[in-house]
Amino acid sequence: xxxxxxxxxxxAPTPSPRSSAPAYAEGERRxxxxxxxxxxxxxxxAWEELSAVGYAKLTMEGVAVRAGTSKAVLYxxxxxRAHLALAAYRHHVVPVADQIPDTGxxxxxxxxxxxxxxxxxxxxxPETLHGLLAELRTMPPxxxxxxxxxxxxxxxRAAERGEVDIEKVTPRxxxxxxxLQRHQVLVTGRPGSDDFLAEIVDEIxxxxxxxSPLRSQTTAGG
Amino acid sequence: xxxxxxxxxxxAPTPSPRSSAPAYAEGERRxxxxxxxxxxxxxxxAWEELSAVGYAKLTMEGVAVRAGTSKAVLYxxxxxRAHLALAAYRHHVVPVADQIPDTGxxxxxxxxxxxxxxxxxxxxxPETLHGLLAELRTMPPxxxxxxxxxxxxxxxRAAERGEVDIEKVTPRxxxxxxxLQRHQVLVTGRPGSDDFLAEIVDEIxxxxxxxSPLRSQTTAGG
Amino acid sequence: xxxxxxxxxxxAPTPSPRSSAPAYAEGERRxxxxxxxxxxxxxxxAWEELSAVGYAKLTMEGVAVRAGTSKAVLYxxxxxRAHLALAAYRHHVVPVADQIPDTGxxxxxxxxxxxxxxxxxxxxxPETLHGLLAELRTMPPxxxxxxxxxxxxxxxRAAERGEVDIEKVTPRxxxxxxxLQRHQVLVTGRPGSDDFLAEIVDEIxxxxxxxSPLRSQTTAGG
Amino acid sequence: xxxxxxxxxxxAPTPSPRSSAPAYAEGERRxxxxxxxxxxxxxxxAWEELSAVGYAKLTMEGVAVRAGTSKAVLYxxxxxRAHLALAAYRHHVVPVADQIPDTGxxxxxxxxxxxxxxxxxxxxxPETLHGLLAELRTMPPxxxxxxxxxxxxxxxRAAERGEVDIEKVTPRxxxxxxxLQRHQVLVTGRPGSDDFLAEIVDEIxxxxxxxSPLRSQTTAGG
DNA sequence: CTCTAAACGAGACGGTACGTCCAGTCTTCGG
DNA sequence: CCGAAGACTGGACGTACCGTCTCGTTTAGAG
Numbered sequence: 035x036x037x038x039x040x041x042x043x044x045x046a047p048t049p050s051p052r053s054s055a056p057a058y059a060e061g062e063r064r065x066x067x068x069x070x071x072x073x074x075x076x077x078x079x080a081w082e083e084l085s086a087v088g089y090a091k092l093t094m095e096g097v098a099v100r101a102g103t104s105k106a107v108l109y110x111x112x113x114x115r116a117h118l119a120l121a122a123y124r125h126h127v128v129p130v131a132d133q134i135p136d137t138g139x140x141x142x143x144x145x146x147x148x149x150x151x152x153x154x155x156x157x158x159x160p161e162t163l164h165g166l167l168a169e170l171r172t173m174p175p176x177x178x179x180x181x182x183x184x185x186x187x188x189x190x191r192a193a194e195r196g197e198v199d200i201e202k203v204t205p206r207x208x209x210x211x212x213x214l215q216r217h218q219v220l221v222t223g224r225p226g227s228d229d230f231l232a233e234i235v236d237e238i239x240x241x242x243x244x245x246s247p248l249r250s251q252t253t254a255g256g
Numbered sequence: 257x258x259x260x261x262x263x264x265x266x267x268a269p270t271p272s273p274r275s276s277a278p279a280y281a282e283g284e285r286r287x288x289x290x291x292x293x294x295x296x297x298x299x300x301x302a303w304e305e306l307s308a309v310g311y312a313k314l315t316m317e318g319v320a321v322r323a324g325t326s327k328a329v330l331y332x333x334x335x336x337r338a339h340l341a342l343a344a345y346r347h348h349v350v351p352v353a354d355q356i357p358d359t360g361x362x363x364x365x366x367x368x369x370x371x372x373x374x375x376x377x378x379x380x381x382p383e384t385l386h387g388l389l390a391e392l393r394t395m396p397p398x399x400x401x402x403x404x405x406x407x408x409x410x411x412x413r414a415a416e417r418g419e420v421d422i423e424k425v426t427p428r429x430x431x432x433x434x435x436l437q438r439h440q441v442l443v444t445g446r447p448g449s450d451d452f453l454a455e456i457v458d459e460i461x462x463x464x465x466x467x468s469p470l471r472s473q474t475t476a477g478g
Numbered sequence: 479x480x481x482x483x484x485x486x487x488x489x490a491p492t493p494s495p496r497s498s499a500p501a502y503a504e505g506e507r508r509x510x511x512x513x514x515x516x517x518x519x520x521x522x523x524a525w526e527e528l529s530a531v532g533y534a535k536l537t538m539e540g541v542a543v544r545a546g547t548s549k550a551v552l553y554x555x556x557x558x559r560a561h562l563a564l565a566a567y568r569h570h571v572v573p574v575a576d577q578i579p580d581t582g583x584x585x586x587x588x589x590x591x592x593x594x595x596x597x598x599x600x601x602x603x604p605e606t607l608h609g610l611l612a613e614l615r616t617m618p619p620x621x622x623x624x625x626x627x628x629x630x631x632x633x634x635r636a637a638e639r640g641e642v643d644i645e646k647v648t649p650r651x652x653x654x655x656x657x658l659q660r661h662q663v664l665v666t667g668r669p670g671s672d673d674f675l676a677e678i679v680d681e682i683x684x685x686x687x688x689x690s691p692l693r694s695q696t697t698a699g700g
Numbered sequence: 701x702x703x704x705x706x707x708x709x710x711x712a713p714t715p716s717p718r719s720s721a722p723a724y725a726e727g728e729r730r731x732x733x734x735x736x737x738x739x740x741x742x743x744x745x746a747w748e749e750l751s752a753v754g755y756a757k758l759t760m761e762g763v764a765v766r767a768g769t770s771k772a773v774l775y776x777x778x779x780x781r782a783h784l785a786l787a788a789y790r791h792h793v794v795p796v797a798d799q800i801p802d803t804g805x806x807x808x809x810x811x812x813x814x815x816x817x818x819x820x821x822x823x824x825x826p827e828t829l830h831g832l833l834a835e836l837r838t839m840p841p842x843x844x845x846x847x848x849x850x851x852x853x854x855x856x857r858a859a860e861r862g863e864v865d866i867e868k869v870t871p872r873x874x875x876x877x878x879x880l881q882r883h884q885v886l887v888t889g890r891p892g893s894d895d896f897l898a899e900i901v902d903e904i905x906x907x908x909x910x911x912s913p914l915r916s917q918t919t920a921g922g
Numbered sequence: 923c924t925c926t927a928a929a930c931g932a933g934a935c936g937g938t939a940c941g942t943c944c945a946g947t948c949t950t951c952g953g
Numbered sequence: 954c955c956g957a958a959g960a961c962t963g964g965a966c967g968t969a970c971c972g973t974c975t976c977g978t979t980t981a982g983a984g
Contacts, residue, residue: 685907
């Protein structure tokens with residue numbers, strides 16, 4: 035599959051951000067790269083190209099030129115630009131969010147996770163995200179980031195502190211904040227504001243997982 | 257420079273290379289269409305083409321051939337295939353969900369709305385949806401269907417029946433079921449099952465909007 | 479923006495819509511042509527197309543199809559169909575008239591040259607010639623064939639035999655037979671008959687270049 | 701047939717010499733033209749358009765806009781732009797050269813005729829001429845201007861003055877100066893200089909038609 | 923003076939070719 | 954054998970203009 039902008043607009047004299055960018059200095063005649071070195075250079079070039087021109091205008095040709103290699107080298111590794119872009123993204127973002135926050139306060143933990151997620155998803159522009167989804171047909175699992183597991187850890191800790199009624203927490207509820215944030219990005223094309231995150235957490239998530247204060251009273255009184 | 261013969265010769269009654277869809281019966285030599293008639297034929301053809309080959313393979317040429325017209329006629333109306341596809345979708349789906357359900361039961365109403373929404377969004381394949389989003393960069397408002405207004409009507413009625421604590425209902429909460437369903441479609445590429453809808457409603461939505469039973473008990477008992 | 483599926487599938491071995499000219503036998507799956515081989519095939523195809531449909535209906539697309547290649551390959555070599563047609567002509571006609579006739583008789587030599595020129599210019603239909611001139615704005619020198627140099631050689635030999643007064647021969651006079659023939663082709667759209675050629679030679683050319691018989695008598699008598 | 705320049709060059713933002721040129725002042729709402737009035741306006745507009753943009757870029761659309769009418773009105777009168785352009789030319793040039801010069805000197809008469817012809821053929825650019833020939837396939841007789849008849853008149857008068865041996869004059873010889881001038885225009889795209897005309901007359905034409913001086917001497921002496 | 927038939931003007935329609943761009947494949951050569 | 958370079962086949966793009974057609978308006982000219 036392939037996405038490209040309509041050339042309705044006068045196509046601009048193509049100052050070609052890449053044409054003038056030899057991958058190595060003139061006359062250097064760098065020796066031929068292979069294996070991991072080459073892979074790394076390719077992914078780095080792909081990421082730069084993606085950042086420079088956007089997914090719609092990303093072409094294998096452009097990446098090849100920027101990397102100082104040929105299209106064949108790319109096709110030998112990735113079947114099309116969607117997979118290339120995905121690989122470039124994975125190669126670029128900070129590993130994953132295993133740095134689970136632990137501030138001692140549930141709200142703060144959840145907000146921290148959402149902000150981290152927002153930062154990562156901000157790396158990949160919504161345009162890129164839509165393009166990838168259009169070509170891949172399904173979201174690659176590792177883009178779902180902030181898998182429930184992270185949330186479950188946070189929630190378990192909060193439950194130990196009495197902030198959460200762990201029985202109320204289903205997988206879907208644990209995934210809820212992440213899902214809503216992702217939905218926002220997909221639909222509006224922009225990550226949510228801090229207020230948006232707060233709304234999710236305060237209006238929806240926390241009410242669903244915090245213990246019902248009156249129930250405990252009643253229970254206690256029963 | 258360019259020289260070419262005049263198309264004086266009768267242009268042959270369009271033997272329609274696309275065998276499956278002759279625009280009109282052989283020899284009929286339908287008179288030239290205009291205005292609304294033509295608009296309708298174009299959108300119908302676009303929708304058929306979209307259903308037949310999918311968004312990725314949708315081409316202006318293909319639609320033009322199927323409609324028995326030329327690309328120029330399409331470009332005169334829509335600037336690119338994204339807008340064409342969107343218009344075709346709008347032209348095809350049952351108007352909108354103004355048929356607000358009113359079963360007397362909140363859960364049933366919400367489920368009905370979600371099912372209707374699922375039916376409509378099922379009309380547009382996820383592939384198409386992603387493609388559109390990739391090219392439009394932002395969700396056209398009328399694809400957000402099931403705008404909060406519909407939900408608010410349902411919720412207001414439920415509140416009158418005492419099923420809902422209207423004070424708990426914020427716009428975001430009203431939009432929640434629709435957003436989660438849309439998220440599901442966008443991320444998995446498939447609309448949710450009935451169980452999925454039930455989960456949304458029973459685990460998340462209803463708990464957020466129903467009056468706290470114990471509080472009333474307590475209040476009543478106080 | 480634009481999304482389209484990858485042409486990964488084997489693109490079907492070109493069933494060649496132009497029935498008359500399969501570029502290669504069925505199922506042969508000829509290996510990809512390059513360089514001079516391809517150049518030659520392109521020019522040959524262009525010439526065939528030109529002969530088949532005429533210049534007015536000559537299209538880059540048609541040539542590409544006949545050559546079993548794509549328009550891009552043509553445009554990489556020639557900027558438009560005029561240059562392509564010209565190149566095809568040059569590639570097709572027997573080199574040039576370096577085979578200068580030498581029959582020992584001036585009239586016969588000139589007639590031979592004119593006939594050769596007629597044969598060559600007959601290769602390029604007047605329609606094509608006009609089309610080329612319309613697009614090129616000026617006659618390419620090598621289409622002027624029968625450049626004065628050929629005529630000068632013939633005339634010099636004739637002068638040695640006493641058939642020509644070389645002092646009377648200006649470049650314009652040497653070019654005269656060729657120019658008149660070309661004029662005839664350009665204006666009437668058909669090459670001249672044998673009678674026409676004879677008229678040019680006997681009425682106009684020979685009287686201008688043969689020595690005045692009486693002058694020599696007088697001179698001899700002086 | 702149709703000639704049009706390749707749009708290789710950036711097509712210029714089309715300041716459209718005609719778009720801003722309503723055929724009549726704003727708000728005037730000129731009454732609808734018919735018959736000869738309209739014919740004249742159409743031909744005038746066609747000639748202006750031809751002068752403004754050249755034959756290659758001449759379009760029926762452009763002429764219609766300039767004339768403040770529609771294409772249908774043009775097509776009702778002329779089957780294609782070649783005939784339109786030809787009609788516009790005929791409508792524009794001073795009638796024809798019936799003003800046969802009579803200076804009392806053969807050389808001067810012939811030069812006068814050639815200059816007149818050059819002026820007229822200068823009105824129609826070679827580009828236009830080639831375009832017309834390409835589409836008409838044969839030269840319209842009235843473009844051959846300075847048909848032999850004019851020359852024959854001049855030559856007959858000269859013969860009466862003893863400047864010409866009328867027996868030497870064949871139709872082809874009478875047509876010779878005109879043919880060579882036309883050839884020059886067709887081949888080089890530019891009308892000949894005064895020197896060129898003089899060359900034709902002095903080197904070729906006059907020697908062919910003037911009585912042989914020595915023959916008369918000899919005859920006189922015999 | 924009214925009525926009618928024809929032509930006008932405006933612009934959309936169905937169609938063809940343009941010249942460009944990029945996909946994905948293949949060939950060639952050098953290391 | 955693989956990397957680098959780049960040409961190849963294929964196909965859609967969006968534009969331009971063709972010649973035709975439909976529609977509503979205007980204008981002669983006949984009765």
